Amino acid sequence: MADVTTTSLNATHDASVRSWVDSANADDTDFPIQNLPYGILERDGRRGGAVAIGDQVLDIGAALDAGWFEGAARRAAEAASAPTLNAFMALPPADTHALRAALFDRLRADGTSGDPARADAAKVLVPAAGATLHLPCRIEGYTDFLTSIHHTERHGKLKGLKDPLPPAFKYLPVAYHGRTSSIRVSGPDVVRPHGQWKAADGSVQFGAIEAMDFELELGLFVGQGNAQASPIPIDQVADYLFGFCLLNDWSAKSIQWWEQVLGPFLGKNFHSSVSPWVVTAEALAPFRTAACARPEGDPAPLPHLASEADQRQGAFDIQLEAWLSSDTMRSSGDGPARISQTNAKTLYWTFGQMVAHHTSNGCNLLPGDLIGSGTVSGEARSSMACMTEMTSAGAEAITLPNGETRKWLMDGDEIVLRGKAEKAGFRTIGFGECRGRIAPAR
Amino acid sequence: MADVTTTSLNATHDASVRSWVDSANADDTDFPIQNLPYGILERDGRRGGAVAIGDQVLDIGAALDAGWFEGAARRAAEAASAPTLNAFMALPPADTHALRAALFDRLRADGTSGDPARADAAKVLVPAAGATLHLPCRIEGYTDFLTSIHHTERHGKLKGLKDPLPPAFKYLPVAYHGRTSSIRVSGPDVVRPHGQWKAADGSVQFGAIEAMDFELELGLFVGQGNAQASPIPIDQVADYLFGFCLLNDWSAKSIQWWEQVLGPFLGKNFHSSVSPWVVTAEALAPFRTAACARPEGDPAPLPHLASEADQRQGAFDIQLEAWLSSDTMRSSGDGPARISQTNAKTLYWTFGQMVAHHTSNGCNLLPGDLIGSGTVSGEARSSMACMTEMTSAGAEAITLPNGETRKWLMDGDEIVLRGKAEKAGFRTIGFGECRGRIAPAR
Structure with a gap:
């Protein structure tokens, strides 16, 4: 680089x-x-x-x-x-x-x-x-990607799609713009939103939504920006990555399934949470690793997304976890339950490719832009990084260690995200935590 | 109200x-x-x-x-x-x-x-x-709606959809988050973007895109914001509408058709243009008019989107126009050609409904947020407010007064948007202009 x-x-x-x-x-x-x-x-x-x-x-x-x-x-x-x-x-x-x-x-x-x-x-x-x-900075823009092939495929299957992966998925890192005003630092309660959804009987309803989910993501804070109409070449992207945080992309799935014509909107813009500490790209240099191997037969990245250096060391070996504690668990003194354990190195696209793609049309990034990886689900069941995957969109409840069951997050449920990078010969680099508890709808 | x-x-x-x-x-x-x-x-x-x-x-x-x-x-x-x-x-x-x-x-x-x-x-x-x-303000967030039923139906038909209107369209104002960093005030050239698209032979390509379009929209600047988790009731929305501008949502259709999984992204975030003058909601008070009549059989708005006052005077009677001039036209002294003539009162949803819906899940709006109406196409051919509709997505060229033809915008083409509100007994209120010219890809 x-x-x-x-x-x-x-x-x-x-x-x-x-x-x-x-x-x-x-x-x-x-x-x-x-x-x-x-x-x-x-x-x-x-x-x-x-x-x-x-x-x-x-x-x-x-x-x-x-x-x-x-x-x-x-x-x-x-x-x-x-x-x-x-x-x-x-x-x-x-x-x-x-x-x-x-x-x-x-x-x-x-x-x-x-x-x-x-x-x-x-x-x-x-x-x-x-x-x-x-918040570590004024978040200038927020772009959320969809780079886990496992998350994307499972979602496609839940929707009953014949080809669960969108045709563009392997050609470009899919993304959408999120809302910055409602991003909060770890801590405050997440108020269950009201919204519109289509009920099983075909009627359209409005009220406090049931299908409340978390999404475990890795967030990138952009450092130097680029001028409008001046894309960042993929081999220079490393200089634009300031650092990383934990990101919980809280999602109201009831809303999302119904509203989504031009992408996520009210299903995701009521509250997003980030961890307070930005772990620099420099601190994570020892944990750079090869980009996720593309299965045989997958298309090679087009030139603006192709870089030998990025393929060799563009991914980050960061373990990510989500922990859940319910009101009942906390009042009975039980510790939180780990419900997801995954790794950012499994993402199909690297952050280098995300930034190169984001600017490839001349879009200008700004210092303090937040870029989400999308839900970091791996292949294993234990690495599913949202409730939608774990419960097949509410069809099958998961059971917590104390016997409680969950199809979706309930009021009082607290989610804590954690992350760490470990490697022999290096000190372990942690991310602190990103915490939020569901408060009842107002 | x-x-x-x-x-x-x-x-x-x-x-x-x-x-x-x-x-x-x-x-x-x-x-x-x-x-x-x-x-x-x-x-x-x-x-x-x-x-x-x-x-x-x-x-x-x-x-x-x-x-x-x-x-x-x-x-x-x-x-x-x-x-x-x-x-x-x-x-x-x-x-x-x-x-x-x-x-x-x-x-x-x-x-x-x-x-x-x-x-x-x-x-x-x-x-x-x-x-x-x-720019009149620091644009805090940018949300673009899709509120013209005519624009939406024509797009659905061009895509060959059996039901050209998305199921949610008549139940809620569809929207997505846009990118604020690349919004510019009227004037500077719009550099033709590079991007990825799927060619007719099925191959995926990257380069300067061909299908370059404008979209004629009305933009709202939000005044007072709302606190997170505190929706703005529809009967109070009028106090949150600061004023309006012209908005050209320049679109790279080649990119958009291919990339769109979670809504528009690189197809629209390379450059958006707004007029420099914000015409206040107060100045436009005489031009408030009844919301677009819903065809018989359409669902009534759910309670959070229903307001007698909004139905009676929530729309704005604002005439909107797009003018095109080519390099050839300008060098031969020909004036620009009016290629679209439409009216904001034809939108299926009012700005009051857009703001009430946007905040209905608790999303907080900020002073200086920009909210786009979406392309303001009417029913008549002359009121189509983007090239995609006029040319059936590049299938049939339009002919300009000097004999030039266009399937899409070409380098050197300049688009000027204009708007005015007229009513007997009142002075005409104009919007100035929103201007931009396509510069060759770099």
Whole structure:
């Protein structure tokens, strides 16, 4: 790829480095010093960029004030200390990499520059427990793709289609535009929507919908944008991928099945949830892997989607999980049940192909655009990443560990998405969580 | 409706009032003193709110400095003099109405307050010819509806569907989310996009697309927004409609036919054009008219879309036109050819129903959201509002007055959209124009 620093390994991936923030050295932390994901912290009523480290949150503005950064890292930290990360995301990768390198250096336990930084701990760190986090950026545009062949095929079969896969699926990454205004950071309740649907007796009804679903997705935040009418060539896409989050594309299937003429609309625009921490593409460089192998006989990608480098390392080996807890489970002290376990590397199209395709007609992406992978369902039943697949669209209930059954999400059900990238020789990079509970219709 | 001032007539609709800006009194102006549409003017490198009056543009910030406004009008003018109109659009209708009343008062020729204002003409007015105008606001979200039954039926027939109208069409206003980043104000060239399509021989190709179309739409700018999970009841929608513009939803049909699984995507997100002036809902109050009569046997709207007031006066009698000029026509001095003449009152659903439906699931609208009507095709051939209908998707060419033929738009073709509302006893309210020319693929 054009900029090797975007995809290649450097000192910040060194698994042997430990942090003076002790909790970052725990085996089970999502946020070791090798991660350093970005988010927005509210502190004393002011919002600003922050970094997760162990069980602490580092206030970038406070670290800036403490004199932690110089040169390119300082300029990047100034952008990253704003109330949204958009200006930071817009920087060239060399600048964002400079800040990561400086943070790594200041937070390491064995470095000369880490030692004096430790004295600033009280000024720059806030415990993650109880910290108020906001959306990482102003989400400029939201595009949701449909890149899991397993999810798409199962949906097609549920609809009774003779060919369950749309003809275009293997030629281009299918996508639609979503709604940005209703995207919320992990946490607040998801109010069950009202909507219109067609009942079994053929009548059309309006009311609180029954078929409430979650969809487990991986979200990409775009970094640098492109000018209108100037597509991003696939071999340069790596420089445009800022980082990734967990995305729950809550879906009102009752609405979606009936309304869908020009794609999803009210079935999906009442509330979408993202995790607060953006795990950078740089932190995930060790977990790049070969794109999903195309079955024999599938068409080769057309030239604007074809790249040897992208095929070799365009996918990300990220394990993704969904956990469900009901009111009953929580009140009886039962832990949540893992209902889905899947991996982003199984997607038929890479994020590189998604971005190249999105801009291939001249559409301009902006720093802070959110791009969803679509539901990341794998081939195995355990990797189905939404209720629609698990229950064959409500035909067969699933049974939870405590004996409760579900055809769809019920009021009080909480879904927590988690993600992590693991590889021998590297620290595990976690995504934190993306949480939301269904509140009754109003 | 809840707020009678939003839909009822007042002194600013009085056709007998003339302005001291002489050009505003011409019979053929789009911008008499009864119109007062808002836009964003760039003056001396600074952007700020402005109003079209005759062949002049009024700089609201300059008028504010000149002491034109007091009380609510002054507060509204302060919001309207910002670099985008979003904060102004977000105000309650009573405040935006106060500014309109004050502008009307200051610009009238026969009023006591108009006379001193005239002395400020050199400070506050800029000739429209040569003025640089920008998008009226930061477009927060863009939703495009499909509300012309004639457009929808013709498309269904072209696709060979047995029932050309989707089952949901008569039960709800169908819509999809569009892309905001590529919306431009009237003026710049529209670069012919590259894209993927399926050729007649079954092969899938990528290149500069042939089937380039325009779509003549009416755009609504949302004023006040609503909170998430708090739908706007249809009887209160009038207070949320800030104003209207012309919208050209440029379409790459070659792409759209092939890619469309979850609705339009690259076929429509390379460039959309809006006219620079937002004609307020208040200016259009005299032109409200009964919603399109539903044919006998059509289902009645469900309760969340049903309103006696909306049925009685929820449509807008706005004539819309598209004009085409080719390179050859312009170089030989021929004027443009009118290729479409239609009316927004023929739409099957009202903007009130669109907004009520959009928020019925709790989706939150924001001040500055753009909502498109969809292609405003009527029943008559002359009212077809896109090339796809006129040429039966490229099967039969249309002939221009100079003998040139077109199956689709060719490089150099310029489309100009125009709109006006006319009614006996009222001044004609014009929309200015929405212009764009097809530039060769890059």
